[in-house]
Amino acid sequence: MSDAGYDHATVERRWQEAWDEADVYRTPDDVEDPTYVLGMYPYPSGKLHMGHVRNYTITDAYARFRRMQGDDVLHPMGWDAFGLPAENAAKERDTNPRDWTIDCIETMTDQMESMGFGYDWDREITTCTPDYYQWNQWLFSRFYEEDLVERRDAEVNWCPHCETVLADEQVEGEAELCWRCDTPVEQRELEQWFLRITEYADDLLEAIDDLEGWPNSVRQMQRNWIGRQYGAEVDFAIEGHGSVTAFTTRIDTIHGATFFALAPDHPISEELAEENEEIRRFIDEEADPDGDEPNGVETGLTATNPATGEEIPVYVADFVLSDVGTGALMAVPAHDERDHAFAEKNDIEIRPVIAPEPDDDEEPEAPDIADEAFTEDGVLIESGEYSGLESETARERLTADIEGAAEATQYQLRDWGISRQRYWGTPIPVVHCDDCGPVMVPEADLPVELPEFINTTGNPLDAAEEWKQTTCPDCGGEATRETDTMDTFVDSSWYFLRYVSPDLEDAPFDLERANDWMPVDQYVGGIEHAVMHLLYSRFFTKVLADHEGLEHREPFTNLLAQGMVQLEGEKMSKSKGNVVSPQRIVEEYGADTARLFMMQAAQPERDFDWSEEGVQSTYAFLERLQGMVEDYVADEPDGDDDAIASYVDAEIDATVAIATAEYDDLTFNKALRETQDLVRTLRQYVDYTEPHAETYERGLSAVVRLLAPVAPHIAEELHETLGNDGFVAEAEWPTAEIDRDRVEKRRQLVENTREDIRDIVEVAGIEDPTGIEVVVAPDWKYDALEIAIESDADNLIGELMSESHIREQGDAAADYGQDLQVEREALSMTLGPDEEHAALESAAWLIEREFDAPVDVVHAVDADEGTLANAEPGRPAIEIDD
Known part of the structure; x- marks a missing residue:
């Protein structure tokens, strides 16, 4: 510390060097009590942004907390170093992606170290290095051996000018132009490599229910992405084209099918387009599956409804997708919103065949489908022999009765196309031989390393x-x-x-160690990865469990999706010019200030607004804490171990217990609020009286250790200032046993009493109180409250009066009983009378300090009857002399 105040730069540099020298964060390979804490590794874009800082402060704080709790913590860092942005940056700068990426990694590593993140850097991985990506290739070969790899044609975005495949995000605007040269993008069929994730669709879906440590929203997103649907496949005969199979989840509505629809790329659609210019124009120019409303074109063909024999018109429609279901569907406008919109637009009959369940013996009435479809299950109407059946029963009957119909399960999930026509990625370990076809590169020849980068149009590897x-x-x-x-x-x-096992040379990971450490206990990252990354990680883990001996089928036990850091309600971005530089904040206020402000501003999963005023306030808090510790050490107090010290001791215990529980739940903002409240109490204590040295030092020590996970540098400095040996990062976490419910009741009692006194002073215009009397309610009122809470009797007052000691109170009991009756739904138990008296008496000094007047806390038996009449459990009566 400096004479001028909190010298954050010196403090942070000192302790970062000390941690490094002592290998504080190095994790041994063999441990007894492993805890694996991991943040999603970053793409090395060049500089840390505030989203990075928040994500990695969350994991760092939790890792430090678990370490202080005695766990062996694995908290590593690495780099998601391949990818298109580096390749594009290299093209623009006429350099190569490798040099660009390594430079970015070096910059971001320095920034991470300046933030004080406690990583085991000996375990650092970088995915663009051959010693990592050779295992991508090895795993690809293993998946191939297990028939989980397939090569087939797939449609891709193709820029004819750049002669390259484009990712979806590189196709810009409604005109679908190449992001680089503004050439209209074409669709091409190219042979692509796929991982057969659909083989694990059921496993991935059914295991979601067991991911209890994941946010419900993320679990639901994964369910929706997998998209399993139970239904039936049923054949419709199309004149001149044979039978076409449609998948439906609502075969109970088949009597209401009034048209049949084909995807634009269905084989029949493409065949028709060769002869019909209108259909060709629709497919090439008008079809828009992402549009706001469904569009289509009539083919002139009809399909035969297998349930009714009715001929219905066939359309090519852009809301039918070839990779969903079968690319063909029976359309029932009365009972499907999309079909309803299309039918209205094309003047197609809308025929209701499902009615809401009627009451008792009433006949079912057709729903009003004039403005919208009726999409619920119900009772069949206008469905021949099936009329009157409930939907579920009808689905079973119709599937069994219709010739060729069969139960079927469909998934939205598609196999994972991993081919990228790019340079900066893992080469797929295959060679193509005219005689042998595609052949896997032998394990002994891995890795297949990337050649030198060639700055060219198209795929540099082709060049x-x-x-x-x-x-x-x-x-x-x-x-x-x-x-x-x-x-x-x-x-x-x-x-x-x-x-x-980052240095292992003969396998992607050490199986025994992986079985010890996995699954990751706490994983933290952005909600944007809620589906793809997490789903693919789950897929890989299940395959490795099935074929490589991994004992765990899920990679992450607990998942936290952190919120965004915003500025004035908008996400920070370079394009908006609202980016706050973490490096500037570290230089001006220190890493601890940035970390503490972020963690106290909101719960980790919530978005929050960056505030320069909030940063300044946080810095001032750390300065005040530093001053309190240094003043204590310079002039150790010699106060009494009295009622005030007892109150402070109780608050220390309460803070430790509550903050510990909040840290455990990753609700850092609540843990830090508790800690800052304790600092406020300690300041009030030392301002009011000569504090008891042991109590005051215990409080300061607790604060320092409670702050250590979030503000580790200043915590180390103050830990040393207080005379402790060793690092606070390796110190034991403070402990306390309390009943949290009683603590919160005690605190609420004290705060309510102080607020009531403030109100009385203000309303009565008392400028200089000379005495304050606080009267605790009589015992019988606590008994009456307990009876009211536990009673389910209609006549509460009668039940209260059945108790003789309450009945003896006469009108007072009747009046209180009436109050309890009115507030019955909102009643909750308070502390008992003796506990209330003790709590108020121990906190009397706070009231005396605020109002500069003596405070007398009085038992009911010693109180004036007039004052006592106003006292209730949890709300003592108050008399103020002026």
Whole structure:
């Protein structure tokens, strides 16, 4: 510390060097009580932003907390270092992605160290290095061996000018132009590599219910993405085209099918388009599956409804998707909103065949479908022999009765296409031989390393002619390497396993250590990864459990999706010019200030607004705390161990217990609010009287350790100032046993009493109180309150009066009973009379300090009857002399 105040730069530099020298955060391989804490590793974009700082402060604070609780904590960091942004940056700067990425990593590492994040840097991984991505290739080969890899044609975005495939996010605007050259983007069929995640669809879906430590919203997003639907497949005959199978979840509505719809890329649609210009124009120019309303074109064909024999018109419609269901559907406008909108637009009959369940013996009435479809289950009407059946029963009957119909299950989930026509990614370990076809590169020849970068249009690997030419591992003949690289989601689907043994040379991870450390106890990252990254990680983990001996089928036990850091209600972004630099905040106020402000501003999963005033206030708090500790050490107090010290001791215990529980729940803002309230109490204590040294030092020590996970540098400094040996990062967490409910009742009692006194002083205009009397309610009122809370009798007053000691109170009991009757639904138990008296008496000094008047806390038996009449449990009566 400096004479001028809190010298954050010196303090933070000193302790970062001390931690490094002592290897404080190094995690041994073999541990007894493992806790794995992990933040989603970052893409090395060049500089940390506030989202990074928040994410990694959350994991760092939790890791430090668990370490102080005695756990062996694995808290590593690495880099999601492959990807398109680095390749684009290299093209723009005429450099190569490797150098660009490594420079960014070095910059961000320095920034992370300046934030004081307690990582075991010996376990750092970087996914663009061959010693990491060779295991992507090894895993790809293992998946191939287990028939979980497939190569087939797939439609991609293609820029004819750049001669390259574009990711969806590189196709810009409604005109769908290439982001780089503004050329209209085409759709092309290319051979692509897929991981067969659909083989695990049921496993992935059914295990979601067991992810109790995940947010419900994330679990539901995964359910929706997998999209399992039970229904039936049923054949409709289309003239001249044979039978076409449609999938439906509502075969009970089949009698209301008034048209049949095909996807624009259904084989029949494409066949018709060759002969019909109107259909061709619709498919090529008008079809918009992402549009606000469904569009289509009539084909002139009809389909035969297998339940009724009715001929219904066939349309090509853009709301039908080839990769959902079968690419064909029976349309029932009365009972499907999308079909209803299309039917209204194209003047197609809307025929209701499901009615709401009628009451008792009434006949079901057709629903009003003029403005919207009736989409609920109900009772069949206008459905021949099936009329009167409930929907569920009808589905079973119709599936059994209609020729060719069969139960079916469909998924929205599609196999994972991992091919990327990019340079900066893991080369897919395949060679193509004219005689042998695609052949896996043998394990002994891994890794297949990237060649030097060639700044060219199209895929740079296609231009690497010398690298491409190779020999077939099977026949020894001439062959070419696969020039696609892997989706970077492959890197992040297992990286958490590599951390347990990052230097292992003969396997992607040490199985025994992985079984000890996994699953990750606490995972933290952005909600934008709620589906893809998390789903793919779950998929990889299940495959590794099935085929590599991993004992855990889920990667992450608890998941926290942190909220955004905003400025004036908007997400920080360079394009909006509202970015606050973490480096500036560290330089001006220190890392501890930034960390503490972020963690106290809101719960981790909530968005919050960055505030310069809030940062300044946080810095001032740390300065005040520093001053309190240094003043204590310079002039150790010699006060009495009295009622005031007893109150402070109780508040210390309460703060420790509550803050510990909040840390455990990752509600850091509540833990820090408790800690700051304790600092406020300690300041009031030392301002009011000569404090008891042991009590005051205990309070300061508790505050320092409670702040240590979030503000570790100043906590180390103050821990040392208080005369402690060793690092606070390795100190024992403070402990206290309390009944939290009673603590909160005690605090509420004291605060309510102080507020009531303030109100009386203000309303009565008392400028200089000379004495304050606080009277606790009589015992019988506490008994009456307990009876009222537990009673379910209609006549509460009668039940109260059945108790002789209450009945003896006469009108007072009747009046109080009436009050209890009115407030019955909102009643809650308070402390008992003796506890209330003790709580108020121990807190009397706070009232005396605020109002500069003596305070007398009086038992009911010693009180004046007039004053006593106003006293109630939890709300003592108050008399103020002026």
